[in-house]
Amino acid sequence: MEAASTAFRDSLLAGQAAVPAGSLTWVNRLRAAALERANALAVPTVRDEDWRFTDLSPLYRLAFRSADGPLLEAARLAPWIVPEASVRLVFVDGRFAPKLSALPASDGPLFAAPLAVGIERSTAIVEAQLGHLADFQRDLFVALNTAYLQDGATVVARAGSRIAEPVHVLFVSTQKDVAMHPRVLVAAEAGAEVTLVEDFVTLHDGAYCVNAVSEIVVAPNAFVHHVKLQRDSKAAFHVATSAVRIERDGRYRSNSIALGARISRQNLNVVQAGPGAQCHLDGLALIAGRQLADTHSFIDHALPHGTSRQLHKCVAGGGAHAVFNGRVLVRENAQRTDSGQESRNLLLSDKAHVDTKPQLEIFADDVKCSHGATVGQLEAEEVFYLRSRGLDDTAARNLLTYAFAADIVNRIPLPSLAAQLRATVLEQTGAKELAS
Amino acid sequence: MSAVLQNLIDQPYKHGFVTDIESDTVARGLSEDVIRLISHKKNEPDWLLEFRLQAYRHWLTMTEPAWPNVHYPKIDFQAISYYSAPKPRKKLASMDEVDPELLRTFEKLGVPMHEQAALAGVAVDVIFDSVSVTTTYKKKLADVGVIFCSFSEAVQEHPELVRKYLGTVVPAGDNFYAALNSAVFTDGSFCFIPKGVKCPMELSTYFRINTQESGQFERTLIVAEEGASVSYLEGCTAPQFDTNQLHAAVVELVALDRADIKYSTVQNWYAGDANGVGGIYNFVTKRGLCKGVNSRISWTQVETGSAITWKYPSCVLLGDNSVGEFYSVALTNHKQQADTGTKMVHIGKNTRSTIISKGISAGQSNNSYRGLVKIGPKAEGARNFSQCDSMLIGDRCGANTFPYIQVQNNTAKVEHEATTSKIGEDQLFYFASRGIGNEEAVSMIINGFVKDVFTQLPMEFAVEAGRLLGLKLEGSVG
Numbered sequence: 001m002e003a004a005s006t007a008f009r010d011s012l013l014a015g016q017a018a019v020p021a022g023s024l025t026w027v028n029r030l031r032a033a034a035l036e037r038a039n040a041l042a043v044p045t046v047r048d049e050d051w052r053f054t055d056l057s058p059l060y061r062l063a064f065r066s067a068d069g070p071l072l073e074a075a076r077l078a079p080w081i082v083p084e085a086s087v088r089l090v091f092v093d094g095r096f097a098p099k100l101s102a103l104p105a106s107d108g109p110l111f112a113a114p115l116a117v118g119i120e121r122s123t124a125i126v127e128a129q130l131g132h133l134a135d136f137q138r139d140l141f142v143a144l145n146t147a148y149l150q151d152g153a154t155v156v157a158r159a160g161s162r163i164a165e166p167v168h169v170l171f172v173s174t175q176k177d178v179a180m181h182p183r184v185l186v187a188a189e190a191g192a193e194v195t196l197v198e199d200f201v202t203l204h205d206g207a208y209c210v211n212a213v214s215e216i217v218v219a220p221n222a223f224v225h226h227v228k229l230q231r232d233s234k235a236a237f238h239v240a241t242s243a244v245r246i247e248r249d250g251r252y253r254s255n256s257i258a259l260g261a262r263i264s265r266q267n268l269n270v271v272q273a274g275p276g277a278q279c280h281l282d283g284l285a286l287i288a289g290r291q292l293a294d295t296h297s298f299i300d301h302a303l304p305h306g307t308s309r310q311l312h313k314c315v316a317g318g319g320a321h322a323v324f325n326g327r328v329l330v331r332e333n334a335q336r337t338d339s340g341q342e343s344r345n346l347l348l349s350d351k352a353h354v355d356t357k358p359q360l361e362i363f364a365d366d367v368k369c370s371h372g373a374t375v376g377q378l379e380a381e382e383v384f385y386l387r388s389r390g391l392d393d394t395a396a397r398n399l400l401t402y403a404f405a406a407d408i409v410n411r412i413p414l415p416s417l418a419a420q421l422r423a424t425v426l427e428q429t430g431a432k433e434l435a436s
Numbered sequence: 437m438s439a440v441l442q443n444l445i446d447q448p449y450k451h452g453f454v455t456d457i458e459s460d461t462v463a464r465g466l467s468e469d470v471i472r473l474i475s476h477k478k479n480e481p482d483w484l485l486e487f488r489l490q491a492y493r494h495w496l497t498m499t500e501p502a503w504p505n506v507h508y509p510k511i512d513f514q515a516i517s518y519y520s521a522p523k524p525r526k527k528l529a530s531m532d533e534v535d536p537e538l539l540r541t542f543e544k545l546g547v548p549m550h551e552q553a554a555l556a557g558v559a560v561d562v563i564f565d566s567v568s569v570t571t572t573y574k575k576k577l578a579d580v581g582v583i584f585c586s587f588s589e590a591v592q593e594h595p596e597l598v599r600k601y602l603g604t605v606v607p608a609g610d611n612f613y614a615a616l617n618s619a620v621f622t623d624g625s626f627c628f629i630p631k632g633v634k635c636p637m638e639l640s641t642y643f644r645i646n647t648q649e650s651g652q653f654e655r656t657l658i659v660a661e662e663g664a665s666v667s668y669l670e671g672c673t674a675p676q677f678d679t680n681q682l683h684a685a686v687v688e689l690v691a692l693d694r695a696d697i698k699y700s701t702v703q704n705w706y707a708g709d710a711n712g713v714g715g716i717y718n719f720v721t722k723r724g725l726c727k728g729v730n731s732r733i734s735w736t737q738v739e740t741g742s743a744i745t746w747k748y749p750s751c752v753l754l755g756d757n758s759v760g761e762f763y764s765v766a767l768t769n770h771k772q773q774a775d776t777g778t779k780m781v782h783i784g785k786n787t788r789s790t791i792i793s794k795g796i797s798a799g800q801s802n803n804s805y806r807g808l809v810k811i812g813p814k815a816e817g818a819r820n821f822s823q824c825d826s827m828l829i830g831d832r833c834g835a836n837t838f839p840y841i842q843v844q845n846n847t848a849k850v851e852h853e854a855t856t857s858k859i860g861e862d863q864l865f866y867f868a869s870r871g872i873g874n875e876e877a878v879s880m881i882i883n884g885f886v887k888d889v890f891t892q893l894p895m896e897f898a899v900e901a902g903r904l905l906g907l908k909l910e911g912s913v914g
Binding site for chain 2: 049332335345347348349350352353354355356357358359360361362363364365366367368369370371372373374375376377
C-alpha cells in the first residue's frame, strides 16, 4: 500500500500549484502539521473497517494536473443560480472567482468571504475553529485538504442575527484531471440563524477529484441549516467531511443529497458539545450505473438532554452500490438523550446492492435510543394500487421511486432549489413523463 | 432503586467449587508434537491428524481478531495445557462405577444423573474436562438409529460420517479460534439423525471446565439427514478460579432436505469476581448449514456467564426455502463483556431468517450485539426480520448495536429494528401502586423483556433459564 500512498500524494502534488506561504504564522503552522500527517498516513483501502465497501483504488491511479484555461462566463452558471440566495461565493476548479460571486455588505450581521479574507478579517473566530473541528490526525483526506488549505469560504453569522437569505457556496468543475481541496468554515454565533447551501456542480463529464472539508460551529442557541448538494460528474471522485460542533441548546439541520460522482464518500461528524443540543440529519443518495455512494455519519452525544434524528435514504439502480454507516454514540454523562435513526434503502435492479450498518453505542442508562434499517424493492401492493388507477407498470414504479426520493428533497427549505432537485429526481427516476 | 440494583449486581456465583479429581494433563504449550500426542492418545486415524496439522499450520499464519468490542490481556497460547483427561480407569459397566466425587459434582449442579435421565427423558452425554465419562440412553436412541455419543467415540466407531461432515460448515481455517480448535480439540459431542427420524427425546450435554488453566476445545457436530429433526440442549456451569480460562469451542450443524435442528444453550460459566478477576474467555464459533431445501436451523441462547463472550451462532441458508432463527438473551454485570450476535447468510431462494436479541447490561459491564444479514445475488425473495433490544441497569454499563446489512438482491426484504431503554421509575411506581415490591417488579419487567426468547426454549431449559435470571435477581429488594 506504501507505493499507492506515495504515488497518490505525488500525483496530487504535481497537480497543485504551490501553496504560497501566508502572512499569518498559525496558518502556516497548521498547514505544515497537516502535511506532516498526510505524509505519515497511508491511503485507505478496503482492508480498513471504515472503507470496507468503498474501494478508492481507481482514484489513486488518476494523474492530476493543475487547472488552467479561460475564465468562466457568468451565463454558464445560470442553471445553478438559486434566486433566494443573494449572497453567493463561486469557486471554479477550486479557485475563488470574485467576478462570479456576490458578497454581502462588509459591516452587516452576515460576514461571508473567501477564506483568505476570512482569515485576515475575522482572525479570532477563524483561528479558534479552523482545523480544530475536522481532525486531520487520522484521516488522510482531511489532512490533505488542510495541507493544501488555500481557497474556501468563511461564513460568520453575528450574535443574535437572523440571516433570512441563504448563503450559496458553489463549486464548479470545468476541467478534468484536476484535484480540488475546498474548505468551508461556518460559525453561527450565540443566537444567530443561518442557512448554507454547499453545492458541487460540473460543466463536463470527465474525471476529477473533490476533497472537501467543511467545519461548522453552532454556538449556544444558534441554528445552522446546512444543505449539501453533490452533483458532480458521473466519472468524478468526491470525498467530503463535514465536522459540526453544537453547543448548548444549539440546533443543526442537514439535508445532504448525493446524485453524482463515480465514487462519493460523505463523512458527517456531529458533536453535541453542550447540553440540550439538537441535530436533524436527512440524507438521500440517488445513484445508478456503476456509481457508488457512501455515507458515514457519526453523532456524538457528549452531554445531557441532546436530541438527534436521522433519516437516510438510498435509491440504487443499475449496478450501483450504496453504503451507509450511521454511528450514534451516547457517552456516560449524556443522560436523557433522545436519538432516532432510520436507514431506508430501495433497490431498483437485480445488480444493485446496499451495505447498511446503523450502529448504536450507549453508555448512559436514562436514554431513549432507537434505530431501524430496511432494504427492499417497491411494495407489490403499492404498485398494484397505482395500476388499478390506470398507470402502467413502469409508470407506477417510477412514480413510487420518485415519491420515495422526493420525500428528502422536499425537506429543503428553499422552494426554487427543491423544485430544481425534484426535476432532477424526476429525470433520474424516469418519472418525468408523469409530471406533465 | 439503587439498593435494588446494588443487590442485583452483587449476586455471588452460585456454582463455584472445584472437584478434586486426578487429571492426566499434557504439559503446557502448543507445537506439532503436542498435536501428534493428542491425536495419538486418542487413537485417531491419520486423516484426522492431518486435519489437525493443517489447521495448526494455518493458525500459525493468523492473528487474533481485534474488531470485537472486548478488552482483555493478551493470551499466551504457549501457557495453556491443551489436553486434560480424567485418569483412565477400567471401562465403566454401569453408573455405580462412576467416580463418586464426580457424581457429587453433578449433584451440586443439580444434575442427579440416575433419576434425571430417566425422569426427564433426557439422554445426558456428560462431558467432564473434555472426555466423555458416560453416556446414558444410548440404547433407546440406537433403536431408532440415532447416533449420540462423544466425539472421540464417533471417530472410532463412525469415522466415515465424521470425515464426511467435519469442517464442512466451519472450515479448519475459518477464523483464529476455530483454527486453534481444529488443531487441538479434545472431545465433544456427535449426533447423527438418520433420514426421516424424529429424535424421540431432547438431547443434552453438560459442559464443565475443571482442571485449572486447561483450555477447553470442544467440538460438536450434529447432522440431520433428509426429513430428520432434533432438539439439542447445551448447558454449562464452572468452578470459581482465579486464572483466566480460554474456551474456544466449535459447533457445526448440518441440515439436509426438510431437516430441522433446534440448538439451545444456557451458559453460566464463571464470570470473574466483582472486580473482573478470573472468569472464562468464551470464544466460540457456532454455525449451522441449511444445506437442503426446506430445512430449518434455530439457535436459542441464554448467556449469563463468562468474563468475555465472543460468539455468533450463524446460519448459512443454502437450500431453497430454508429458515434460520436466532433467539438470544445476553445478561452481563460486574465487568463482564459480551460481543455476541448472529450471521444470517442467505444464498438460496425464498430463504427466511428471524433475529430476536435481548441484551441486559448491569454494573460496569459492556454488552454488544453484532449481527450480519447478508443476502446473496441469487437469494430471490429472501426475507429477514431483526429486532435487538437493550436494557441498561445502572449508569456505568454500556450497550452497543452493530448490525451489518448487506443486500445484493433487489427482491429481498430486510428489516432491522433496535431500541434501548431502562427500567423506568414510573414503571416501578406503577408496580408499587399495585402493591408489588421493587424486587418482584424488576424481576417481572425483565421476564417480560426476555419473554420472546424464553418461549423458544424447550421446557426443561425454560425452567433452568428462568431460575438463572432469578438467581441474579435474588435478594434485590430495595
